[in-house]
Each structure stands twice: as C-alpha cells, then as structure tokens.
Amino acid sequence: MAQKFKVELVTPKGVVLNKEVEEVIAPGIMGEFGVLIGHTPMLTFIKPGILSYLENDRFVKYAVGSGFCEVLKDAVNVLVVEAYPAESIDKNEVNEELVRLEREILEVNAVEHPTEYNKLSDSIKVARAKLSIAN
Amino acid sequence: MASLRDIRKRIASVKNTQKITNAMKMVAAAKLRRAEEAIKAGRPFSDKMREVLMSLAARTNPGAHPMLTVGPVKKALLILVTADRGLCGAFNTSLNRRAEAFIKEMKAKGVEVELLTVGRKGNDYFRRRSSTIVHKFSNVMGSVSYELAGDICAAFNERFIAGEHQEVYILYNSFRSAVTQVLTLRRLLPITPEEEGWKPRRAYLYEPSEEELLTALLPRYIQVQVFTGLLDSVASEHGARMTAMEAATSNAKEMIYKLTLKFNRLRQESITTELMEIVGGAEALKG
Helix, strand or coil, X not given: CCCCEEEEEEECXXXXXXXXXXXXXXXXXXXXXXXXXXXXXXXXXXXXXXXXXXXXXXXXXXXXXXXEEEECCCEEEEEECXXXXXXXXXXXXHHHHHHHHHHHHHCCCCCXXXXXXXXXXXXXXXXXXHHHHCC | CCCHHHHHHHHHHHHHHHHHHHHHHHHHHHHHHHHHHHHHHHHHHHHHHHHHHHHHHXXXXXXXXXXXXXXXXCEEEEEEECCCCCCCCCXXXXXXXXXXXXXXXXXXXXXXXXXXXXXXXXXXXXXXXXCCEEEEECCCHHHCXXXXXXXXXXXXXXHHHCCCCCEEEEEEEEECCCCCEEEEEEEEEXXXXXXXXXXXXXXXXEECCHHHHHHHHHHHHHHHHHHHHHHHHHHHHHHHHHHHHHXXXXXXXXXXXXXXXXXXXXXXXXXXXXXXXXXXXXXXXXX
C-alpha cells in the first residue's frame, strides 16, 4: 500500500476535508496534476473543477471553486473559495442554478465587465463540476 | 402628583419595553453564537493564506507589484465598518468618533481621507459631514460572505492600482468576547512584508511564474483580511447589542420595582385617607 500524506481542503466557511490519503488529483491552472508523497514543494492555482483523492482504492471527489494549492513534502493544502463533497449536492438544485447562470452570463459583456463575467463563468464551471460528480 | 392610574400606566409601558429589550437580547445572543462560529470556521483559511503569502511576498522585491510599493501619500481611503442598525450601545458611536479623529490626524499630515462605508450607520453619520464617501455598502451586515468582501475589495483595489489613493485603511471593531470589542485600525494597502512579520519559509516550484502568482494572490489576501474584519465586526455588533439590551432589561426591572413601590405607597396613602374620612364622618354622626 502506498504511503499516506495529509491533505487539507479549506474554504472561508471552514475546513472541508482534513485527511490522510494516498494520492490527490487537483485541477491546476496549467492542467490537472496528481500528487503522491514526496512531491516537490510547489505552489499553483486551482481552477474551478473536480478535486479528488485516493483512499482505499477509491477516488473521492469534490467540486471546487478557484483558489490555490500548496504542495509540501508531506502535506497538501488546498485553499479554494468553495468546495462541495458529492453527497452534499442536489442535482435538481444545481440544474436550476446552471440554467439561471447561463442566462445571466449572456447579458454580461466580457470586455466591459471582465470581473463580473469571470465570476459568472467560474460559477458555471463549479456548477458543471458539481453535476458531473453528483450521484 | 401622579395619580394611581398614571403610575399603573407607566408600569405597564415599562413592562412592555422590558419584554422587547429582553427579546432583542436573546436574538442577539443567538446571532452572536452563529457569528462566533463563522469566525472560527474562517480562521484556518485566513491563517493558511497568510502563511503562503508570507513566504511568497518576502522573496520578491517591493517594486514587483503596486500593492507592495510604498510611496508618498496624498490621498488615503478609509474603510469604515459599522452596523446597519442601532441599539447596540456605543458600538457605532465609538467607530464614527475614531474615524473622525483619524481624518483629522491625517489632515494634519497633509493627507486627504476619503471614505468607503460598510454598514448603514457609518454612512448616515458621514453623509452630512464634509468627508467624501466614494462608495457605500448598506444593509449588508446581515449576510456577510466571502463574496461581499470581494465586492468591497473590487471597489477600492481599482482606485488604488490607478493611483487615486496611495493608502487604504480599515477601521472596525474586532471581537474579543461578548462584552469586549476592540477598535481596530489597520493599514491594508500597501502591504509591507517586514511590518507584518513575513519571512521566507520554503522553496517552491512555482507554476506559473512567481510574479503571476503574486499578482493574483495579493488581492485575495486583501479580500481575506476584509472578510475577517467583517466577521469580527458582525460578532462584535451582536455582542455589543446583547450587553446593551441586558443593561436595558435590568434597568427596566429596577424601574418597575421603584414604580411599584411608589404605587403601593400611594395606594396605602389613599386608603388611609379614606378610612380617616369614614372614621371622622362616623364620629361626627355620633355627635
């Protein structure tokens, strides 16, 4: 069995996950990356997507918002604005939200209001990630 | 001299007030508990953020980003975090007074201060005074979130980067316990790593480059600072209101006690007088 290391997933609303795991796969800004124990210390951004960790040969998934990730020799710290475990997601609710967001984003001019546009597009990505991991 | 009926009315009205203050106290206590939990929940995030930024900012030179550059100051911005509602003791008053003192202080140094108010009370106070309010957020303290902190930051970051303000301060009540709040005035921008006790910690692999990371992380760091300030302010507000309402309730209790005493004495007096009259009348009839 692979050696374990600590992963912490933290949002402004609290610590979502704090566990010893074998592997973490995170959606980095330069592409998805996997971390095993002994990884070179690294600092990178997280884009909205799916973060998962391996525990007992099963991947456990989380839908996460944007943020950043600090990889240390024996720990991974992920700081994101929001994070949802699969079991907390209500598919119908997310579907409704997605429809609303997609309508809203059509009304925002990406050139004139880039921050607002980015915010909405991030929310849409999070919603899609939520949908794809919901069971 | 107040009549019996007047006193009875007074007692009833004070009793009603007491009921209200007592209810407000309970509500504040419940909200305080929730606000305290929010502070606790937010702490790991801000601590981690601080840690990472420490090591990052200390390794880059101050000129790397406008948010780290200290220059001559002509205009400063003060973010004043107050409550939306009153009836919380000296909570808002002390904030407003401190803000006014700060504006005067800065003026003496030749720095003009503009305001960004969060919460209705600060805005109400400074609206009629000479200071400029560049932006206001009213009726937001009921639903403080990380996104709200982001909106506030967006309102001042742009101006700062554009060079309109050379310094940004934040004034709020930080939360110590339900009965003590501490007025806190801090400089948010520019960030000076030495002052905040930052030191390089770890060697990382940066992806993308160090500069790009810094550019994106600094605004987020500020956002976290504003967010914790807001959370503290909310908890302080409820704490202050709870204490104020507690005092009001016990004052009402004391007042009812005194009024009841007065009422009884007056009633006794009138009974005695009536008796005397009856006795006097009977004596006269016997005559």
